[in-house]
Amino acid sequence: MKHDRRLVEVALGNRSYPIHIGRGLLQDAALIRESVPARQVMIISNETVAPLYLAALKTALGERRITAVSLPDGEQEKCLESMLPVFDEMLVNGFGRDCQVVALGGGVIGDLAGFVAATYQRGVNFVQIPTTLLAMVDSSVGGKTGVNHPRGKNMIGAFHQPRAVIADLEVLGTLPDRELRAGMAEVVKYALLGDREFLDWLDGHVDAALAREPDALAFIVERCCRNKAAIVAADEREAGQRALLNLGHTFGHAIEAARGYGDWLHGEAIAAGMCMAACLSARQGWISREERDRAVDLIGRVGLPTSPPTDLGAERFREFMARDKKNRDGELRLVLLRGLGDAVVTADYDEAALTATLEGEADD
Amino acid sequence: MKHDRRLVEVALGNRSYPIHIGRGLLQDAALIRESVPARQVMIISNETVAPLYLAALKTALGERRITAVSLPDGEQEKCLESMLPVFDEMLVNGFGRDCQVVALGGGVIGDLAGFVAATYQRGVNFVQIPTTLLAMVDSSVGGKTGVNHPRGKNMIGAFHQPRAVIADLEVLGTLPDRELRAGMAEVVKYALLGDREFLDWLDGHVDAALAREPDALAFIVERCCRNKAAIVAADEREAGQRALLNLGHTFGHAIEAARGYGDWLHGEAIAAGMCMAACLSARQGWISREERDRAVDLIGRVGLPTSPPTDLGAERFREFMARDKKNRDGELRLVLLRGLGDAVVTADYDEAALTATLEGEADD
Numbered sequence: 001m002k003h004d005r006r007l008v009e010v011a012l013g014n015r016s017y018p019i020h021i022g023r024g025l026l027q028d029a030a031l032i033r034e035s036v037p038a039r040q041v042m043i044i045s046n047e048t049v050a051p052l053y054l055a056a057l058k059t060a061l062g063e064r065r066i067t068a069v070s071l072p073d074g075e076q077e078k079c080l081e082s083m084l085p086v087f088d089e090m091l092v093n094g095f096g097r098d099c100q101v102v103a104l105g106g107g108v109i110g111d112l113a114g115f116v117a118a119t120y121q122r123g124v125n126f127v128q129i130p131t132t133l134l135a136m137v138d139s140s141v142g143g144k145t146g147v148n149h150p151r152g153k154n155m156i157g158a159f160h161q162p163r164a165v166i167a168d169l170e171v172l173g174t175l176p177d178r179e180l181r182a183g184m185a186e187v188v189k190y191a192l193l194g195d196r197e198f199l200d201w202l203d204g205h206v207d208a209a210l211a212r213e214p215d216a217l218a219f220i221v222e223r224c225c226r227n228k229a230a231i232v233a234a235d236e237r238e239a240g241q242r243a244l245l246n247l248g249h250t251f252g253h254a255i256e257a258a259r260g261y262g263d264w265l266h267g268e269a270i271a272a273g274m275c276m277a278a279c280l281s282a283r284q285g286w287i288s289r290e291e292r293d294r295a296v297d298l299i300g301r302v303g304l305p306t307s308p309p310t311d312l313g314a315e316r317f318r319e320f321m322a323r324d325k326k327n328r329d330g331e332l333r334l335v336l337l338r339g340l341g342d343a344v345v346t347a348d349y350d351e352a353a354l355t356a357t358l359e360g361e362a363d364d
Numbered sequence: 365m366k367h368d369r370r371l372v373e374v375a376l377g378n379r380s381y382p383i384h385i386g387r388g389l390l391q392d393a394a395l396i397r398e399s400v401p402a403r404q405v406m407i408i409s410n411e412t413v414a415p416l417y418l419a420a421l422k423t424a425l426g427e428r429r430i431t432a433v434s435l436p437d438g439e440q441e442k443c444l445e446s447m448l449p450v451f452d453e454m455l456v457n458g459f460g461r462d463c464q465v466v467a468l469g470g471g472v473i474g475d476l477a478g479f480v481a482a483t484y485q486r487g488v489n490f491v492q493i494p495t496t497l498l499a500m501v502d503s504s505v506g507g508k509t510g511v512n513h514p515r516g517k518n519m520i521g522a523f524h525q526p527r528a529v530i531a532d533l534e535v536l537g538t539l540p541d542r543e544l545r546a547g548m549a550e551v552v553k554y555a556l557l558g559d560r561e562f563l564d565w566l567d568g569h570v571d572a573a574l575a576r577e578p579d580a581l582a583f584i585v586e587r588c589c590r591n592k593a594a595i596v597a598a599d600e601r602e603a604g605q606r607a608l609l610n611l612g613h614t615f616g617h618a619i620e621a622a623r624g625y626g627d628w629l630h631g632e633a634i635a636a637g638m639c640m641a642a643c644l645s646a647r648q649g650w651i652s653r654e655e656r657d658r659a660v661d662l663i664g665r666v667g668l669p670t671s672p673p674t675d676l677g678a679e680r681f682r683e684f685m686a687r688d689k690k691n692r693d694g695e696l697r698l699v700l701l702r703g704l705g706d707a708v709v710t711a712d713y714d715e716a717a718l719t720a721t722l723e724g725e726a727d728d
Contacts, residue, residue, distance in 0.1 A: 039693060080444060091515040096691045119483070121689045122510060122521045123601075146486060151455040157486045158522060237487075325485045327460045329403060 006218065008225040010141065011233040015161045019141060019225050021218065025168035026053060026129070032060035035127050035164040038100035042090055043068040044113040045104040046077070049131050052174055057104060057129065067093050071109070075261035078108045078147050080156060086116050100125045100163075106132035106179070107139035107266065111154070114145030118160035128165040132175055133183025133217075134267055136167040137190070137224035138245075142232040148261060152323040153253040159237055167225075169217055182267025184209060184302045185248075187220055189274060190227045192295055193247045196341030198223055199298075206301050243326055243345045247335040248274030251308065251358075254320035258312055264305075271304035276357050281337040283353040283363055291340050307360050314358035370582065372589040374505065375597040379525045383505060383589050385582065389532040390417060390493070396424035399491050399528040404463035406454055407432040408477040410441070413469045413495050416538055421468060421493065431457050435473070439625035442472045442511050444520060450480050464489045464527070470496035470543070471503035471630065475518070478509030482524035492529045496539055497547025497581075498631055500531040501554070501588035502609075506596040512625060516687040517617040523601055531589075533581055546631025548573060548666045549612075549638070551584055554591045556638060556659055557611045560705030562587055563662075570665050607690055607709045611699040612638030615672065615722075618684035622676055628669070635668035640721050645701040647717040647727055655704050671724050678722035 005022035025031055041064050045054055050070040058066055069086050071077045090099070101124060103113035110128050117126035128140035146157015172180070187209075191199035201219075202209075208216035228245070235242040251273030255264055264272075275296045282292035300306050308317070318332075326333045326345065333347045334354075356363065369386035389395055405428050409418055414434040422430055433450050435441045454463070465488060467477035474492050481490035492504035510521015536544070551573075555563035565583075566573075572580040592609070599606040615637030619628055628636075639660045646656035664670050672681070682696075690697045690709065697711045698718075720727065 080448070084444070087513055087520060088515065091513060091519060091687055094686055094691075094694060096694065097689055098692050119510075119520050119522055121519060122508065122523055144486065146483075149451055149455060151452065155455060155485060156451060156483050158483055159486055322458050323455055325461055327458075328462050330458060330460065 004218070006222045008222060008229050010161070010229045012161060012236060017162060017164050019165040019167065019229065021136075021167045021169065021221050021225065023168065023170045023214070025166050026056045026060060026171070029060045029062065031166065032057070033062065035166060036061060036100050036102060038064075038098060038125065040065045040093070040095045040099035041067070041102060042086070042095060042099060042116075043102045043104055044071070044086060044109055044116065045069070046071050046073045046106075046109055048073040049105045049109070053104060053131065053171060057102070065093070067095075071112075075108055075148070075256070075266065078112050078261070079149075080147055082112060083116055083147070087120060090120060095120070097121045097124055100127060102127045102129060103140070104129045104131065106130065106135045110135050110140045111145055111157070112147055114143070114160055114162065115147055115157050118145050118158040123160065125163050126160070128162045130165065130167055131171045132179050133172060133221075134179070134186050136221050137183065138186040138228065140165045140167070141225055141228045143236070151257070152320070153257055153261075154325070155323070167221055169214065169221065172212060172217060178265065180210065180212070181303045182265040185267035185271040185274070185299070185304055187224055188299055188302065189245070189247050189270065190224050192274060192278075192337065192340060193244050193335070193343035194341055195223070195227055198227075199341055203298060206298065210302070244335055244343045246326060247343050248272075248277055250321055250324050250326065250332075250334055251276045251317070253324065254317050255308060255312065257320050258316055259309065264309075268305050271299050271302070272306065272308050275299055275306045276308060277334065277336055279363065280334070280349060280353055280357040283357065284336070284349055286336065286338050287340065289364070295340065308358070310360060314355045317358040368582070370586045372586060372593050374525070374593045376525060376600060381526060381528050383529040383531060383593070385500075385531045385533065385585050385589065387532065387534045387578070389530050390420045390424060390535070393424045393426065395530065396421070397426065399530060400425060400464050400466060402428075402462060402464035402489065404429045404457070404459045405431070405466060406450070406459060406463060407466045407468055408435070408450060408473055408480065409433070409468040410435050410437045410470075410473055412437040413473070417468060417495065417535060421466070429457070431459075435476075439472055439512070439620070439630065442476050442625070443513075444511055446476060447480055447511070451484060454484060459484070461485045461488055464491060466491045466493060467504070468493045468495065470494065470499045474499050474504045475509055475521070476511055478507070478524055478526065479511055479521050482509050482522040487524065489527050490524070492526045494529065494531055495535045496543055497536060497585075498543070498550050500585050501547065502550040502592065504529045504531070505589055505592045507600070515621070516684070517621055517625075518689070519687070531585055533578065533585065536576060536581055542629065544574065544576070545667045546629040549631035549635040549663070549668055551588055552663055552666065553609070553611050553634065553638060554588050556642075556701065556704060557608050557699070557707035558705055559587070559591055562591075563705055567662065570662065574666070608699055608707045610690060611707050612641055614685055614688050614690065614698055615640045615681070617688065618681050619672060619676065621684045622680055623673065628673075632669050635663050635666070636670065636672050639663055639670045640672060641698065641700055643727065644698070644713060644717055644721040647721065648700070648713055650700065650702050651704060653728070659704065672722070674724060678719045681722040
């Protein structure tokens with residue numbers, strides 16, 4: 001299978017790292033051992049993924065001091081409290097600064113494990129082994145780690161780059177359909193925010209992706225990782241353009257927090273959020289109604305929500321959006337579209353148009 | 365008073381920052397405002413320090429959105445749980461990534477506030493205003509932040525440099541005697557680990573320091589900060605020589621953790637730890653008994669413990685020391701003395717000599 005592997009480099013000087021993409025990577029002992037050389041290894045996974053892939057990973061790692069912790073599945077586990085038993089296990093087992101943390105799971109596990117690695121003994125090495133499409137194309141790459149606070153998503157965390165990302169496309173075979181669609185939301189995001197050519201490709205390949213055709217998935221994961229790697233390399237700490245990756249997220253995070261984490265999946269919430277961004281952009285006259293409809297239709301074809309929950313309302317939305325990390329001096333900043341494939345971060349939008357968008361009002 | 369100010373620079377490229385040392389700095393609105401330009405400011409202090417100095421700091425800051433949190437005093441507060449109400453307060457008040465955190469207190473407050481700043485929204489700016497001698501000469505400088513875990517000291521944390529350190533020597537006037545002596549432990553540490561000339565000076569000025577003579581305190585704070593700044597600039601993330609700053613700390617942290625945080629002060633525990641390091645070094649034949657006695661006598665003259673708690677025992681000591689962050693591959697590494705003013709990090713010591721030292725056995 002070696003011929004079918006793809007390698008994307010995240011160029012960050014002495015913190016550069018490879019993203020390995022291919023089928024059967026979890027069985028590739030040489031790759032796993034090269035990526036995880038430490039003698040003490042803490043694997044953080046969840047109760048859904050561990051029964052499927054933990055044994056294979058352990059086999060590939062071979063003789064080591066391996067400790068594994070499996071958290072319950074779900075966004076509600078992504079909190080400070082979930083980190084305590086992991087720290088405890090590492091200390092009980094005498095893990096030193098030269099240990100490695102391995103995240104085996106989706107975005108929740110990757111973000112939490114990364115934050116454990118960022119803060120255990122002031123920082124240890126870690127490796128991401130994403131098992132969902134969403135984690136492969138987005139959350140496992142770029143070093144954003146953290147947990148949620150009841151008052152806002154990802155409010156506590158750190159920038160901490162992994163040593164490597166290993167995306168084994170074969171594990172997508174066991175991914176539930178709803179999770180696959182949620183991951184496609186982040187895929188569409190890359191197209192809308194800055195890759196018009198990819199948008200054209202997606203229009204013709206949504207069905208192939210949802211049918212899990214290997215070539216389509218491989219192309220998607222590589223394309224998204226290349227997009228993300230370029231943006232992260234240019235702006236690691238989000239001083240500027242990295243914020244574009246937040247297209248749909250200001251609205252989406254508010255939906256997630258307001259509904260209680262785990263009700264809407266992250267990808268579902270940002271799908272609705274991207275449609276809202278497209279609608280507000282159209283109301284501003286920055287994109288045409290036809291362009292707006294093209295974006296919304298694509299998201300609808302994936303099987304994702306295209307409008308916010310009807311009972312949320314503009315006031316509650318604003319309350320949660322006021323905590324967004326992009327805000328400066330209390331001013332709400334949004335990622336909007338100047339064109340399809342051309343996003344901007346801006347506070348220059350019409351307040352009444354925003355309110356209408358938050359209320360989910362039609363504008364035909 | 366301006367003529368009597370001292371400025372030490374911590375040279376870390378684009379993360380370089382000044383340490384301002386002098387009397388009355390808390391009343392210097394220009395300095396405070398230059399160091400804390402943010403419009404949203406979270407001041408973290410404790411219930412002992414806040415009543416004395418919080419009002420002055422707020423006056424100097426002037427018109428801002430200022431929120432202050434006062435934790436109970438003591439090492440037992442330095443834990444993850446204490447951070448939660450701080451995060452909550454910041455989120456309730458809509459603090460963005462452009463806010464600043466100010467630590468107004470001793471080492472516990474500085475370490476915890478720094479870790480809050482390191483992790484709130486993945487990192488915000490912070491300023492250290494140390495109010496104890498220990499914090500001025502050691503913990504406020506260098507960017508080590510973090511909290512304790514029941515199983516070990518400073519086990520959860522991050523490297524996060526402050527924007528500035530403001531050491532107002534006048535606040536040492538209200539420092540309890542026991543705290544002043546504890547701070548002197550870190551002062552003696554710099555002399556023993558690498559500054560023989562300072563050791564000679566200290567021999568002649570211990571009494572002046574304990575009497576809080578302004579010139580002696582100013583000299584001490586500046587000298588220690590210069591020592592620490594040089595070491596941190598050369599080795600920010602403790603890949604090598606920065607570990608020398610841990611002289612006495614491997615033993616000391618074990619004493620603190622074993623006795624429960626807050627029983628022995630940190631400075632008291634590392635005072636005993638430094639005497640143990642000197643004893644083991646003498647047992648190894650690396651320093652003479654006369655040199656050992658000189659170090660132990662100096663620590664005794666400060667009024668600090670010169671031997672470990674008698675009831676701890678080698679076995680419990682080793683249990684806690686096994687979690688030390690300097691360990692590699694499970695091997696216990698210690699900071700010992702090759703000479704007075706010449707420390708090394710080494711795993712090359714005699715096990716029986718270590719056991720005798722842990723048991724507090726005499727060796728005359």
